[in-house]
Amino acid sequence: MATPTYLCGSKTPCYFSKSASSFSRSMCSQQQKLNFASFGGACRVVQCPTQGRGRGVRVVCNVQKVEVLTRSEPESQASEGLSNQLSCVMKFGGSSVASAERMKEVADLILSFPEESPVIVLSAMGKTTNKLISAGEKAASCVSIVSEIDELAFLKELHYRTVEELGLEKTLIEDHLEKLERLLNGISVLKEFTPRARDYLVSFGECMSTRIFSAYLNKIGVKARQYDAFDIGFITTDDFTNADILEATYPAVAKRLNGDWIRDPAIPIVTGFLGKGWRTCAVTTLGRGGSDLTATTIGKALGLREIQVWKDVDGVLTCDPNIYSGAEPVPYLTFDEAAELAYFGAQVLHPQSMRPAREGDIPVRVKNSYNPNAPGTLITKSRDMSKAVLTSIVLKRNVTMLDIVSTRMLGQFGFLAKVFSIFEDLGISVDVVATSEVSISLTLDPSKLWSRELIQQELDHVVEELEKIAKVNLLQHRSIISLIGNVQRSSLVLEKAFRVLRMNGVNVQMISQGASKVNISLIVNDSEAEKCVKALHSAFFENDMSDID
Ligand SMILES: Nc1ncnc2c1ncn2[C@@H]1O[C@H](COP(=O)(O)OP(=O)(O)O)[C@@H](O)[C@H]1O
Numbered sequence: 001m002a003t004p005t006y007l008c009g010s011k012t013p014c015y016f017s018k019s020a021s022s023f024s025r026s027m028c029s030q031q032q033k034l035n036f037a038s039f040g041g042a043c044r045v046v047q048c049p050t051q052g053r054g055r056g057v058r059v060v061c062n063v064q065k066v067e068v069l070t071r072s073e074p075e076s077q078a079s080e081g082l083s084n085q086l087s088c089v090m091k092f093g094g095s096s097v098a099s100a101e102r103m104k105e106v107a108d109l110i111l112s113f114p115e116e117s118p119v120i121v122l123s124a125m126g127k128t129t130n131k132l133i134s135a136g137e138k139a140a141s142c143v144s145i146v147s148e149i150d151e152l153a154f155l156k157e158l159h160y161r162t163v164e165e166l167g168l169e170k171t172l173i174e175d176h177l178e179k180l181e182r183l184l185n186g187i188s189v190l191k192e193f194t195p196r197a198r199d200y201l202v203s204f205g206e207c208m209s210t211r212i213f214s215a216y217l218n219k220i221g222v223k224a225r226q227y228d229a230f231d232i233g234f235i236t237t238d239d240f241t242n243a244d245i246l247e248a249t250y251p252a253v254a255k256r257l258n259g260d261w262i263r264d265p266a267i268p269i270v271t272g273f274l275g276k277g278w279r280t281c282a283v284t285t286l287g288r289g290g291s292d293l294t295a296t297t298i299g300k301a302l303g304l305r306e307i308q309v310w311k312d313v314d315g316v317l318t319c320d321p322n323i324y325s326g327a328e329p330v331p332y333l334t335f336d337e338a339a340e341l342a343y344f345g346a347q348v349l350h351p352q353s354m355r356p357a358r359e360g361d362i363p364v365r366v367k368n369s370y371n372p373n374a375p376g377t378l379i380t381k382s383r384d385m386s387k388a389v390l391t392s393i394v395l396k397r398n399v400t401m402l403d404i405v406s407t408r409m410l411g412q413f414g415f416l417a418k419v420f421s422i423f424e425d426l427g428i429s430v431d432v433v434a435t436s437e438v439s440i441s442l443t444l445d446p447s448k449l450w451s452r453e454l455i456q457q458e459l460d461h462v463v464e465e466l467e468k469i470a471k472v473n474l475l476q477h478r479s480i481i482s483l484i485g486n487v488q489r490s491s492l493v494l495e496k497a498f499r500v501l502r503m504n505g506v507n508v509q510m511i512s513q514g515a516s517k518v519n520i521s522l523i524v525n526d527s528e529a530e531k532c533v534k535a536l537h538s539a540f541f542e543n544d545m546s547d548i549d
C-alpha cells in the first residue's frame with residue numbers, strides 16, 4: 001500500500017468534518033497531494049486538523065482530482081461528513097451482493113458518490129430466496145432431518161464465508177441461522193409450508209444480507225445503520241407472498257428514517273422485499289423481485305431526488321437477454337412504459353415498483369453494478385416520443401387463455417358484466433382482453449394463480465362458473481408478446497409485426513391494443529414465442545426502419 005500523504009502535508013490523517021456540506025478549497029492553503037481519508041476508493045468531506053485555521057475548517061474534495069492513496073481505517077466520526085439530508089435511494093439486487101467480493105465492490109460504488117447521502121436497499125445474497133423456498137418445501141415434504149437439507153448447508157456456508165471474508169464477527173448472523181434451522185424444523189414437524197411461514201422463512205435472506213453489509217460499512221468507517229423494513233413502518237396487506245404496500249407506510253417510514261438521520265446520521269441499510277401485515281403483524285413479502293418496490297416506496301416517502309436500482313445488466317434492455325443476447329439498453333423510458341414492461345413480464349423491474357415513483361414524480365435510474373459507467377436507463381414521467389416507435393419487446397410465458405362465447409343470441413346485455421363478476425368473486429385478475437358483444441377472449445394473470453398455488457382447482461372452478469352462462473374454451477401454454485412503445489404509431493408497429501410473424505409462419509390468436517398508450521399485446525403459442533421475439537427484435541431494432549417510417 002502506498003504511504004499516505006495527508007491533507008495539508010500533515011503526518012496525521014485528516015478527520016471527517018461535522019456537518020460539512022460545502023467545499024471551501026481556498027480555506028486550505030496547501031494544494032498539494034491530498035488524502036481525504038479515503039475509503040473504498042471514494043473521498044469524503046474532511047476536516048484539516050493541522051491547517052492554519054485549525055480544526056473546524058470544512059473541505060469537500062473534488063473526487064475526480066483526488067488521488068486515493070490508502071484505504072485508511074477511518075475515524076469514529078466518519079458519519080459526520082454526511083450531508084444533512086438523505087438524497088437518493090440505491091437498491092442493490094441479489095446479483096449485486098452475491099458474495100463478499102461483490103459487497104466490497106458495492107461499498108466502493110456507494111462511496112464513489114460522495115455527494116450523495118443514500119438510503120441503501122438490499123436484496124438477499126444471490127439466489128438465497130430460491131434456496132430458502134426449496135429448503136422450506138423439502139422440510140415440509142420429504143426430509144425429516146433438517147440439518148441434512150442441502151440448501152440449508154449451502155446458505156450457512158455462504159453467509160459464514162461472507163462474514164469471514166469481510167473480516168466480521170460470526171455472531172452477526174449466528175442467531176439468524178440458528179433461528180432459520182429451528183423454523184425449518186417446525187415446518188418439518190408440521191409438514192406444512194403455509195404462505196405465511198414461507199414469507200417468514202424467506203425474510204432471513206434480506207435480514208442477513210443487510211446486517212452483513214451494514215457491519216462491513218461500519219468496519220471500513222462509514223457509519224451505517226441496519227433496518228428491518230417490517231420494523232420501520234412498511235405496513236402491507238396480509239396477502240402473504242404478494243402483499244401490497246398500504247398508504248400508512250409513507251409517513252411512518254419517512255418519520256423513522258428522517259428522524260434517525262437528523263438525530264444521528266448513519267447510512268440506512270434497509271431490507272428490501274419485506275413488510276408487516278397490518279392485521280396479522282406477521283412478516284409479509286411484496287412478491288418476487290419486491291426490493292425494487294421497497295426502493296421506490298422509500299423514494300416517495302422521503303421525497304428523494306432519485307431512485308437508483310442497480311442490477312446485473314446495463315439497464316432495461318430491448319428484450320430479455322436470456323431470450324436474445326443481442327438485446328440493447330434502452331436509454332429513456334416513461335413510468336408508463338416501464339410499468340407495462342414490468343407488468344407484462346420483464347423480470348428486470350417489479351410490476352408494482354413504478355407506482356410510488358410515478359406518484360412522487362421521482363426519476364428512477366436502472367444501472368449495472370458490474371458496469372457502473374454504462375449510462376443505464378432513466379425512467380421519468382415523460383420523454384420525447386416524436387422518434388419513438390418500439391422501445392422493448394416483452395414475453396410472458398405459460399399464460400392461460402379463455403375463449404368465452406355467450407350461449408344466448410346477439411343483442412343481449414350484461415354479458416361482459418357477468419363474466420367479469422365471476423373473476424371478481426374468485427379474486428382472479430385478468431391480463432389481456434378482447435371482446436365482441438357475445439364473446440370474450442382473455443388471459444389470466446399467472447402470477448396471481450401461482451402465488452396461491454391453486455392452479456388447476458382454480459381454473460376448473462372458473463370454467464365451471466363461466467359454463468353457467470357461456471361456452472368456454474380453455475387454452476393453456478400460451479404466451480403474451482407485448483410490444484412496448486409508441487402506440488400513437490400503432491399502424492406502423494402492427495404492419496411490421498404482422499409481416500414478421502407471417503414470414504415466420506406464426507398465427508396470432510388474440511390481439512389487444514387498449515387504453516394503454518404504450519402496449520400492444522399479441523397472444524401466440526408458447527412453443528413459437530421465443531422465435532417470434534427474436535424475429536421481432538431483429539426487424540425492429542437491428543434492421544433499417546426506413547421502410548416503415
Ligand atoms: N427487458 C429486460 N431488460 C433487462 N433485463 C431483463 C429484461 N428482461 C429480463 N431481464 C433479466 O432481469 C435480470 C435483472 O433483474 P433481477 O434478476 O431482478 O436483478 P436483481 O436481482 O439484480 O435485482 C437480468 O439479469 C435479465 O436477465
Ligand SMILES: N[C@@H](CC(=O)OP(=O)(O)O)C(=O)O
Nearest residue numbers: 093094123129288289290291
Ligand atoms: N430476494 C427477493 C427480493 C428481490 O427483490 O430480489 P432481487 O432484487 O434479487 O430480484 C427475491 O429474490 O425475489
